[in-house]
Amino acid sequence: xxxxxxxxxxxxxxxxxxxxxxxxxxxxxxxxxxxxxxxxxxxxxxxxxxxxxxxxxxxxxxxxxxxxxxxxxxxxxxxxxxxxxxxxxxxxxxxxxxxxxxxxxxxxxxxxxxxxxxxxxxxxxxxxxxxxxxxxxxxxxxxxxxxxxxxxxxxxxxxxxxxxxxxxxxxxxxxxxxxxxxxxxxxxxxxxxxxxxxxxxxxxxxxxxxxxxxxxxxxxxxxxxxxxxxxxxxxxxxxxxxxxxxxxxxxxxxxxxxxxxxxxxxxxxxxxxxxxxxxxxxxxxxxxxxxxxxxxxxxxxxxxxxxxxxxxxxxxxxxxxxxxxxxxxxxxxxxxxxxxxxxxxxxxxxxxxxxxxxxxxxxxxxxxxxxxxxxxxxxxxxxxxxxxxxxxxxxxxxxxxxxxxxxxxxxxxxxxxxxxxxxxxxxxxxxxxxxxxxxxxxx
Amino acid sequence: xxxxxxxxxxxxxxxxxxxxxxxxxxxxxxxxxxxxxxxxxxxxxxxxxxxxxxxxxxxxxxxxxxxxxxxxxx
Numbered sequence: 001x002x003x004x005x006x007x008x009x010x011x012x013x014x015x016x017x018x019x020x021x022x023x024x025x026x027x028x029x030x031x032x033x034x035x036x037x038x039x040x041x042x043x044x045x046x047x048x049x050x051x052x053x054x055x056x057x058x059x060x061x062x063x064x065x066x067x068x069x070x071x072x073x074x075x076x077x078x079x080x081x082x083x084x085x086x087x088x089x090x091x092x093x094x095x096x097x098x099x100x101x102x103x104x105x106x107x108x109x110x111x112x113x114x115x116x117x118x119x120x121x122x123x124x125x126x127x128x129x130x131x132x133x134x135x136x137x138x139x140x141x142x143x144x145x146x147x148x149x150x151x152x153x154x155x156x157x158x159x160x161x162x163x164x165x166x167x168x169x170x171x172x173x174x175x176x177x178x179x180x181x182x183x184x185x186x187x188x189x190x191x192x193x194x195x196x197x198x199x200x201x202x203x204x205x206x207x208x209x210x211x212x213x214x215x216x217x218x219x220x221x222x223x224x225x226x227x228x229x230x231x232x233x234x235x236x237x238x239x240x241x242x243x244x245x246x247x248x249x250x251x252x253x254x255x256x257x258x259x260x261x262x263x264x265x266x267x268x269x270x271x272x273x274x275x276x277x278x279x280x281x282x283x284x285x286x287x288x289x290x291x292x293x294x295x296x297x298x299x300x301x302x303x304x305x306x307x308x309x310x311x312x313x314x315x316x317x318x319x320x321x322x323x324x325x326x327x328x329x330x331x332x333x334x335x336x337x338x339x340x341x342x343x344x345x346x347x348x349x350x351x352x353x354x355x356x357x358x359x360x361x362x363x364x365x366x367x368x369x370x371x372x373x374x375x376x377x378x379x380x381x382x383x384x385x386x387x388x389x390x391x392x393x394x395x396x397x398x399x400x401x402x403x404x405x406x407x408x409x410x411x412x413x414x415x416x417x418x419x420x421x422x423x424x425x426x427x428x429x430x431x432x433x434x435x436x437x438x439x440x441x442x443x
Numbered sequence: 444x445x446x447x448x449x450x451x452x453x454x455x456x457x458x459x460x461x462x463x464x465x466x467x468x469x470x471x472x473x474x475x476x477x478x479x480x481x482x483x484x485x486x487x488x489x490x491x492x493x494x495x496x497x498x499x500x501x502x503x504x505x506x507x508x509x510x511x512x513x514x515x516x517x
Contacts, residue, residue: 042489044492061488077495167466168467168469171466232467232468233468233474233476234476236481240506240507242505242506296503296505297506298507304481309480309481313507315506317503317506319503349497349501351501351502354502376500376501380501402489406500434493438488
């Protein structure tokens with residue numbers, strides 16, 4: 001078995017070095033690690049208030065050490081999603097009826113409530129594999145591939161990176177590139193931008209007239225430059241600069257905007273033709289720009305205080321959609337006795353609205369070039385607090401559990417509000433909990 | 444701010460490669476840094492699960508590493 005493993009390791013090393021044009025280091029039995037597989041498993045529940053999104057997720061990450069810092073990693077995540085998601089439409093003073101994304105059925109939201117679309121049910125499977133190894137003194141190479149699949153979305157990603165150690169390995173510079181090719185295949189096909197939601201059509205084969213292609217593509221290129229610096233015997237600093245360029249279909253095919261009366265600000269009322277069932281208002285599919293360039297800075301400090309570890313991270317992100325964000329996050333891990341620990345966690349996130357975020361669209365006014373009422377592109381703040389408890393067994397394995405509370409609050413832009421919206425604008429704010437059980441073991 | 448990022452990056456890189464040459468520890472002083480809880484990728488599974496949640500719920504993401512991909516439509 002050991003021989004076979006060594007062969008696999010050598011084959012992977014040779015393949016990686018082939019890519020680099022470098023010579024594969026020889027395998028040495030002396031460097032063979034004691035345990036070969038390092039495995040993390042987790043069962044996670046994510047649940048939002050008011051019967052919104054619920055996710056049960058099972059994950060595994062296995063890292064195989066082939067010796068001499070040559071490592072293979074394999075990851076798997078399966079998500080099962082249910083619940084309701086805000087459609088982008090605003091609450092109205094009357095009940096509002098909408099056609100589902102498939103275009104075949106309708107649902108009605110009571111007066112005064114934010115419209116939620118509960119027609120989705122999704123299973124997501126993501127797998128990834130990565131390889132890393134030294135390829136010259138002080139240099140390490142890594143490469144990986146990942147795919148994820150949902151019934152309406154496919155992702156393929158490739159990444160590669162190089163790290164170089166300096167200053168007696170106290171400084172590590174890293175450079176990595178990732179490319180992603182995604183395919184969006186929405187239920188009921190891709191809506192035509194700003195097309196009005198149509199009446200329900202009970203047609204198994206056809207798609208509504210307001211739809212264009214059955215799928216669209218999205219390409220993403222990410223570049224990451226990082227520095228990890230040992231500041232002292234107890235202190236580690238990490239700094240990252242990231243650049244991300246997305247192009248293609250960046251619109252959310254399920255999100256809509258409400259057309260409102262230009263004086264009262266209330267949703268315009270529409271009566272479906274006799275015999276038809278359909279929207280009781282005018283709702284237009286959103287339209288976002290087809291490119292986005294984002295830059296970010298991330299700093300993380302890890303400090304040991306005689307066995308207690310403080311981790312503080314800050315991220316600044318800015319992009320050409322004018323969504324700028326600040327994220328501040330901290331964890332403090334302290335031992336409880338010989339074999340357990342507690343780790344409180346807090347996170348604060350704040351972002352500005354995208355330039356094309358619109359709370360609603362006034363009837364009769366010219367359409368903007370781009371518009372989205374997705375609250376995730378609004379001015380928003382989010383807070384997380386959590387606690388993790390971990391215990392190491394006598395066999396050296398570790399189990400842990402964590403519970404976190406997440407709260408998101410977004411703001412309707414005051415300058416966009418019309419008539420009755422002023423003082424009454426509602427945003428789809430929510431609370432969520434994250435509950436996770438993890439087990440880490442070696443084989 | 445956007446135009447300042449490359450400049451800031453240059454400064455950081457120079458600090459890291461030049462200024463930091465005086466920082467750090469000797470190989471025999473790495474006992475604390477070698478601990479599992481001092482590794483940059485400690486809690487890597489928690490971190491990647493969190494990153495995916497926030498990617499789905501917020502307008503910006505990434506920065507720490509590369510994400511796992513997916514729609515995040517809901």
